[in-house]
Amino acid sequence: xxxxxxxxxxxxxxxxxxxxxxxxxxxxxxxxxxxxxxxxxxxxxxxxxxxxxxxxxxxxxxxxxxxxxxxxxxxxxxxxxxxxxxxxxxxxxxxxxxxxxxxxxxxxxxxxxxxxxxxxxxxxxxxxxxxxxxxxxxxxxxxxxxxxxxxxxxx
Amino acid sequence: xxxxxxxxxxxxxxxxxxxxxxxxxxxxxxxxxxxxxxxxxxxxxxxxxxxxxxxxxxxxxxxxxxxxxxxxxxxxxxxxxxxxxxxxxxxxxxxxxxxxxxxxx
Numbered sequence: 001x002x003x004x005x006x007x008x009x010x011x012x013x014x015x016x017x018x019x020x021x022x023x024x025x026x027x028x029x030x031x032x033x034x035x036x037x038x039x040x041x042x043x044x045x046x047x048x049x050x051x052x053x054x055x056x057x058x059x060x061x062x063x064x065x066x067x068x069x070x071x072x073x074x075x076x077x078x079x080x081x082x083x084x085x086x087x088x089x090x091x092x093x094x095x096x097x098x099x100x101x102x103x104x105x106x107x108x109x110x111x112x113x114x115x116x117x118x119x120x121x122x123x124x125x126x127x128x129x130x131x132x133x134x135x136x137x138x139x140x141x142x143x144x145x146x147x148x149x150x151x152x153x154x155x
Numbered sequence: 156x157x158x159x160x161x162x163x164x165x166x167x168x169x170x171x172x173x174x175x176x177x178x179x180x181x182x183x184x185x186x187x188x189x190x191x192x193x194x195x196x197x198x199x200x201x202x203x204x205x206x207x208x209x210x211x212x213x214x215x216x217x218x219x220x221x222x223x224x225x226x227x228x229x230x231x232x233x234x235x236x237x238x239x240x241x242x243x244x245x246x247x248x249x250x251x252x253x254x255x256x257x258x259x260x
Binding site: 095 | 220221222225231232233236240241242243244245246259260
């Protein structure tokens with residue numbers, strides 16, 4: 001074991017706001033420390049790089065104990081939008097960038113960004129659906145090649 | 156805390172090599188600190204960032220993070236990483252003789 005981390009590959013598999021931000025913060029933070037970083041988006045995590053969807057990422061209002069709200073309330077129409085709005089307001093107050101700005105920032109830091117081929121095929125997406133920062137649609141085998149020699153974090 | 160002699164100047168540094176007293180800093184110290192980090196020579200563009208870091212520290216008591224640096228220093232994020240590949244805010248702070256910025260984003 002070496003005592004410093006030189007490289008990380010972070011997998012983002014969830015499409016909720018609280019599912020996407022931690023991976024983005026860790027990738028951006030890694031680059032700020034001079035650590036090589038790659039982001040791999042799979043399953044619903046693909047929404048974070050989908051050019052029409054990344055502006056509409058929502059907080060999960062149902063089945064989310066962290067909301068401290070009964071799921072029965074969460075199912076009311078518009079609850080997810082309200083929760084998202086409140087969260088976005090709070091984050092803006094702490095100067096946390098929204099997801100589109102964050103993606104641009106992370107791309108500029110030189111972090112690699114990739115989409116999972118199996119998920120892209122499953123959802124019927126194509127390369128043109130994703131933001132320009134995405135460097136490619138890759139297989140799980142190619143992901144392991146890219147991640148070789150570093151730590152892998154699944155979120 | 157230990158004393159390190161950088162470019163002939165004795166300075167107090169922490170375990171990561173950051174100066175603990177920014178007033179002990181001078182331009183020769185900056186050049187030597189940069190060289191130790193593999194940045195040689197310090198170009199005008201590097202100096203722009205380093206001076207900005209010191210000015211921010213003097214005004215606010217803390218150095219900016221990469222995102223803030225990209226927004227306010229006049230040097231965009233992409234270029235910041237070209238100038239300081241091993242972490243722009245961290246390295247520029249080290250070379251500027253100020254503490255490491257402690258922001259998550």
